[in-house]
Amino acid sequence: MKVNSVTVCNFRNYGDFSVSFDSGINVLCGKNGIGKTNLLEGIFLFAGGKSFRGAKDREMIRFGCENAAVRLNFDTGGSTNELEARLFRGQKKQLFKNGFQVTRLSEYLGLFRAVVFTPDHMDLVKGAPESRRRFLDIAMCQSFPRYVALLSEYNKLLFQKSACLKSEAPDGLLIDIYNEKLATLGASITKSRRSFVARLAKKASEIYSDMTSGGESMKISFLTQAGDADGSDGLAKSYLTLFESKKESEIQRKCCLCGAQRDDFSVHIKDRNAKLYASQGQQRSAVLSLKLAEGALSEDYTGDTCVYLLDDILSELDRSRQEFILERLCGRQFIITCCEDTERVGGKVIRPG
Numbered sequence: 001m002k003v004n005s006v007t008v009c010n011f012r013n014y015g016d017f018s019v020s021f022d023s024g025i026n027v028l029c030g031k032n033g034i035g036k037t038n039l040l041e042g043i044f045l046f047a048g049g050k051s052f053r054g055a056k057d058r059e060m061i062r063f064g065c066e067n068a069a070v071r072l073n074f075d076t077g078g079s080t081n082e083l084e085a086r087l088f089r090g091q092k093k094q095l096f097k098n099g100f101q102v103t104r105l106s107e108y109l110g111l112f113r114a115v116v117f118t119p120d121h122m123d124l125v126k127g128a129p130e131s132r133r134r135f136l137d138i139a140m141c142q143s144f145p146r147y148v149a150l151l152s153e154y155n156k157l158l159f160q161k162s163a164c165l166k167s168e169a170p171d172g173l174l175i176d177i178y179n180e181k182l183a184t185l186g187a188s189i190t191k192s193r194r195s196f197v198a199r200l201a202k203k204a205s206e207i208y209s210d211m212t213s214g215g216e217s218m219k220i221s222f223l224t225q226a227g228d229a230d231g232s233d234g235l236a237k238s239y240l241t242l243f244e245s246k247k248e249s250e251i252q253r254k255c256c257l258c259g260a261q262r263d264d265f266s267v268h269i270k271d272r273n274a275k276l277y278a279s280q281g282q283q284r285s286a287v288l289s290l291k292l293a294e295g296a297l298s299e300d301y302t303g304d305t306c307v308y309l310l311d312d313i314l315s316e317l318d319r320s321r322q323e324f325i326l327e328r329l330c331g332r333q334f335i336i337t338c339c340e341d342t343e344r345v346g347g348k349v350i351r352p353g
């Protein structure tokens with residue numbers, strides 16, 4: 001996988017800007033606020049389907065403009081492809097694949113695959129479950145396009161159930177119907193996440209062990225409200241029982257309290273919860289291992305390399321971890337942002353803005 005070029009128009013702080021990339025290391029260099037992270041955000045739109053900063057589409061449109069566009073030209077599996085996203089204020093974004101409009105995200109997610117690493121990813125260990133779920137979902141959507149459709153159907157139903165619970169007199173029968181569907185879809189989501197996390201855990205703990213020269217162990221465990229139930233049927237049954245037991249509380253509190261939207265995973269270092277007991281350095285190594293494992297898994301699943309977008313890692317990580325990454329990713333294309341030229345990293349230097 002190789003990004004050839006990206007063109008942005010009225011995207012964030014950019015008017016019209018186009019840049020081409022080398023196949024190895026690319027360094028986006030420039031002072032604070034020049035637009036380095038913005039450019040990575042634009043590229044990642046095509047891998048994750050949305051901003052990795054959690055921004056809404058309209059927030060990425062240049063102040064004072066009505067629409068924006070980002071176009072990505074890249075090579076994969078021996079062919080060159082072009083993806084384009086057009087963002088509008090007050091209207092859904094339009095997506096184009098090689099000049100033709102596509103209506104569903106699932107039709108183009110997975111074509112371009114990238115792993116992004118930003119200082120915000122420390123949330124993977126330190127933050128709320130939402131960050132870890134977002135990480136899983138983005139990683140899985142790139143490798144399994146079916147998962148995109150599953151997730152979007154589940155979220156739509158969850159939204160409808162929430163609206164029903166918020167209404168003045170929630171209809172108990174309607175809630176039962178939603179619960180039945182949410183149990184089946186939720187079971188498929190939880191089953192996929194559980195098997196993905198098992199593979200991720202294996203890879204990440206091997207990487208963590210390498211990074212710490214075998215001195216420390218890291219363990220990742222999947223957490224779900226559906227318990228240890230086996231297979232889709234078992235999980236669906238378990239969700240249904242849970243929904244029934246929480247139905248009255250959900251009606252009283254006017255919100256959804258349980259389901260696959262609560263899945264999570266925990267990180268333990270030397271058998272202790274990393275969120276509570278690990279040092280900053282250990283937490284950084286754990287996050288880095290998870291991100292490198294994400295890329296390695298995607299490469300295993302698809303048989304092609306990913307593009308690595310590394311935002312500010314030079315200021316965030318100490319030298320030995322920086323070198324670990326650079327060595328580990330040898331042979332891949334990566335795009336790194338930094339404020340000063342770093343001869344040590346080498347590669348093509350690009351100055352946006």
Ligand SMILES: Nc1ncnc2c1ncn2[C@@H]1O[C@H](COP(=O)(O)OP(=O)(O)OP(=O)(O)O)[C@@H](O)[C@H]1O
Binds near residue numbers: 012031035
């Ligand atoms: N929708 C928008 N329209 C115009 N400008 C925007 C928009 N959103 C953000 N910006 C501007 O983009 C700039 C930030 O860009 P970005 O985060 O890419 O900087 P950076 O080069 O990564 O900086 P740093 O080195 O501090 O990380 C800010 O000046 C901000 O005001």
Ligand SMILES: [Mg+2]
Binds near residue numbers: 036037038
């Ligand atoms: Mg930045």
